[in-house]
Amino acid sequence: MAAITGEAEAEAPGVVFVHGSPPFGLPFKDRLLSRFQLIHMSELPESSHVKVMLCMDHTPVTSQTLYKLPSLECIVASSAGVDHIDLTTCRLRGIAVANGSQAFSEDVADYAVALLMDVLRKISAGDRYLRSGLWSTKGDYPLGWKLGGKRVGIVGLGNIGSEVAKRLVAFGCAIAYNSRKKRSSVSFPYYADVCDLAANSDILVICGALTSETHHIINKDVMTALGKEGVIINVGRGSLINQKELVQFLVEGQIRGAGLDVFENEPIVPRELLELDNVVLSPHNAVVTPEAFEAMQELAISNLGAFFSNKPLLSPI
Ligand SMILES: O=CC(=O)O
Numbered sequence: 001m002a003a004i005t006g007e008a009e010a011e012a013p014g015v016v017f018v019h020g021s022p023p024f025g026l027p028f029k030d031r032l033l034s035r036f037q038l039i040h041m042s043e044l045p046e047s048s049h050v051k052v053m054l055c056m057d058h059t060p061v062t063s064q065t066l067y068k069l070p071s072l073e074c075i076v077a078s079s080a081g082v083d084h085i086d087l088t089t090c091r092l093r094g095i096a097v098a099n100g101s102q103a104f105s106e107d108v109a110d111y112a113v114a115l116l117m118d119v120l121r122k123i124s125a126g127d128r129y130l131r132s133g134l135w136s137t138k139g140d141y142p143l144g145w146k147l148g149g150k151r152v153g154i155v156g157l158g159n160i161g162s163e164v165a166k167r168l169v170a171f172g173c174a175i176a177y178n179s180r181k182k183r184s185s186v187s188f189p190y191y192a193d194v195c196d197l198a199a200n201s202d203i204l205v206i207c208g209a210l211t212s213e214t215h216h217i218i219n220k221d222v223m224t225a226l227g228k229e230g231v232i233i234n235v236g237r238g239s240l241i242n243q244k245e246l247v248q249f250l251v252e253g254q255i256r257g258a259g260l261d262v263f264e265n266e267p268i269v270p271r272e273l274l275e276l277d278n279v280v281l282s283p284h285n286a287v288v289t290p291e292a293f294e295a296m297q298e299l300a301i302s303n304l305g306a307f308f309s310n311k312p313l314l315s316p317i
Contacts, residue, residue, distance in 0.1 A: 028297045036304065044068065052076065052307055054300060061085040066093070074313070076303045078296050080104045080160065080287060081237055082317060083210040098303040098313040101159040103295035104287045109163030111286035112205055112235045113171075115259025118280045119231050120145045125277040145256075148172035153201030155194060155217065156208020156236060157183055164205050176200060179208070194218070198225035203233065209317075210237035220245045223255055230255045235286045238264040247272050250279060261286045 032038060032054070044050065049071040055061055056078045063086045066072060072095050075085060080101035090097055118124050121144035129141045150173050154161045157177040165175045165188065176189040178197045183190070191197035194217055198204060204226060208214055218232065218241040226232070232255065234241055243264040249255045250273070257278035263269050266284055273279050303313050 031297070031301060032304075035301070041065070041068075052304060054078075054304065055085065058084045063089045066090070066095070074098070074307045076300050076307070076313075078300055080108065081209060083237060087211075087317075096307075096313060097317050098315045099317050100296045100299055100315070102315045103299045104292045105159035105163045107289045107292045108160045108207075108235050108286045109167055111261065111282075112160075112164050112207065112233050112259075113167045115235070115261065115280050115282065116203065116205065116231065116233050117147060119233070119257040119259045119278065120147055120150075122277070124280050128277070150174070150202040151176065151200060152203045152205060153177065153191070153197040154188075155179075155197070155204060155206045155240070156214075157186065157188075158207065158209070160235065161205070161207035162186075164207055168205075173203075180213075195222050195225045198222045198230070199227075201226065202229065203231045206232065206234040206236045206240050208236050208240060210239055215239050216242040218242065218246070220249070223249045226255060228254060228256065231257050231259070233259040235261045238262040238266060243270065250276055 029038070039050075048069065050069050051071055051073045053061070053069065053072060053075045055075055058079055058081075061075065061084065066086060066089050072093070074096045075090065076098045077085060078100045080099055082097055082099050085097060087097065089095075122141065126141045129135060135141065147168075148171055152165075152168050152173045152175055154165055154175060154177040157165065157179045161177065161179075165177070165186075168175060176191060176197055177183075177186075178191050178194045182192075189200075191200070204218065204222075206218060208217070216239065218234075220242065223230070223232070223245065232241070232246070238260075240262075241264075246258065247270050250258060257280075259280040259282075260273070261282040262284055269281060273281060299315060303315060305311075306313050
């Protein structure tokens with residue numbers, strides 16, 4: 001994480017790192033240093049007037065961190081999710097926050113669709129079956145299900161959810177969604193209640209932000225409403241789902257399957273899930289491509305530039 005005081009001119013502006021390891025690669029750091037001065041958080045002078053923070057990865061920005069930065073006006077986060085930042089304090093102090101989801105949304109959406117396709121068509125499970133020599137001894141692997149024509153409920157229709165919708169429309173799916181608010185710009189059916197969305201969906205794709213309101217938004221009631229043939233894909237945050245209840249529903253066959261890129265207590269994954277062939281597991285990788293990382297750097301620098309030029313942030317949350 002870095003805090004930035006101003007455009008680098010005659011006098012160098014300040015930077016802060018509270019990151020355990022170097023937070024970003026050399027080319028990005030060089031690009032930042034050509035315009036701004038970076039200071040490690042531990043080197044921040046007592047009476048610092050730092051106005052902007054650059055928060056890399058998921059480094060926590062707690063109320064204590066913010067307390068040390070009394071002049072802070074803006075946080076530019078590299079990540080799509082900003083649940084590691086104390087947004088309540090930011091709101092109270094009027095600190096603007098920008099995130100990186102614009103840079104990552106296409107890649108995350110591709111990954112969500114890949115997980116969904118894998119769960120439905122059993123690609124990873126079939127791969128395991130073939131590699132373990134069972135095809136020749138036990139015969140053909142059971143067939144999966146068609147994606148086209150499925151009713152997909154998207155939970156969180158932000159940048160990522162909208163890209164998921166775009167892709168699944170092309171596959172012939174019927175889209176509906178749940179979000180904090182109905183979006184006037186889209187014609188997909190809106191469900192204010194996530195249980196109602198689940199009752200009218202074959203598949204739920206979880207893309208929303210983790211907040212105190214969305215914590216465990218997917219619970220046993222939602223999964224019961226989704227039904228035995230339902231599939232859940234999560235590329236948001238692990239704690240959007242009550243993981244204990246999800247594991248129970250999967251183990252007992254009360255839903256058909258799940259594709260999970262995120263977990264409640266990463267990198268720990270419930271042991272029961274490792275045994276299940278109807279679950280595709282992924283180590284929080286949806287976001288990571290070199291192309292997306294490049295786009296994130298561009299977006300972060302543009303957000304910082306916008307702040308210092310008194311222009312609107314490019315990706316305010
Ligand atoms: O999970 C990844 C991100 O929030 O960027």
